[in-house]
Amino acid sequence: MGILRDFEKRLEGAVEGFFARVFRSGLQPVELAKAVQRYAQSYQQVGVDGVFVPNVYRFELAAEDHNRFEGFADSLKAELSSVVKRTAKDRGWRLQGPVRIELRPSDSQTVGTYELRAKIEAAVDAQHEAPAPAAARAPAGAAAGAGQADEGGHTSVLPRPSSAPSAQLVDRNGRHHPLRGTATIGRLPECEVTLDDASVSRRHARVERDGDGWSITDLGSTNGVKVNGESVRSATLRDGDRLQLGSLALTFSAGG
DSSP: HHHHHHHHHHHHSSSSTTTHHSSSSSSSSSHHHHHHHHHHHEEEETTTTEOOOOOOEEEEEOOHHHHHTTTTTTHHHHHHHHHHHHHHHHHHOOOOOOOOOEEEEEOOTTOOOOEEEEEOOOOOTOOOOOOOEEEEEEEEEOOOTTTOOTTTEEEEEOOOOSSSOOOEEEETTTTTOOOOSEEEEEESSSEEEEEOTSOTTTTTTTEEEETEEEEEEOOOOOOOOETTTESSEEEEEOOOOOEEEEEEEEEOOOOO
């Protein structure tokens, strides 16, 4: 509990009139701090280099709660990032990249509830990445503080990396998405490559190793797949190919 107590004290020190801003009803900042801790505990990925937990967390909040936090959103996100990093350090977990917290308004949430999605997002030079498998949702109509992550304890084992260079997709922000054997690309958090873009289908495409090379297959997406500007249902990929899923552009790198 020391981390959570320190979270509130640090936030109070960073934001003038902090307690005046936090109303008696609605979502409280400490509930978001508890949520990221629970999510990391529930969605660990066990690899040969240690136990990895998500480093990117996205909260969808009721508009009223989001507006209430807006005046100190930067401080809140910074302190939530600190909670993730300190909790990981205390428990011996590893993070694949910088911690990022996102707060978004959502019409589907009521006051005092939230939906939390998180994933492991590798840094540009990292060689491993694995998405967290699900979203944690606060029950509709629940009182403040009701949201929590699934306690089912989803744990997976990452394959031992081979000596061969890893193929990867590079998005327009320069983030690298390593590919291991077969990877589904889409908006769903359980996809191996999760792309948060409205033009991308929930399960948009599949990239898989094809002998010594790689191929991409459209999984019946709404907005299609293009390789180097040409619409395809299935195609062999070559190093440097330009992919377009909906309106989102990616570059395929064969590694090496």
